[in-house]
Amino acid sequence: MRSTGRLSERSFSLVLWLVALAFAGFLLGLGSLVVGDLPQVENRYNIDGFLDRGQADATAAALKQVRRERADNQQQAERTQLALD
16 A cells, blocks of 8 residues: 555656646746747837928928028128128
């Protein structure tokens, strides 16, 4: 009777170890899936996503015009300075 008790205890212990190893393998696989998908979670934001394209184009055109007028005024000021000297 004593030897059959030990046999069932050993087999139960072996089954528990197999279940533990299977669960550990499941957790490792699940963890690798979660970590593998992490780079796909992050969204890259840039300023273009927050701008109204029509208004941004109009502002860029106005800025280009102001820079052009500033360069023209700078050249006119240089010409005037040379004429005064």
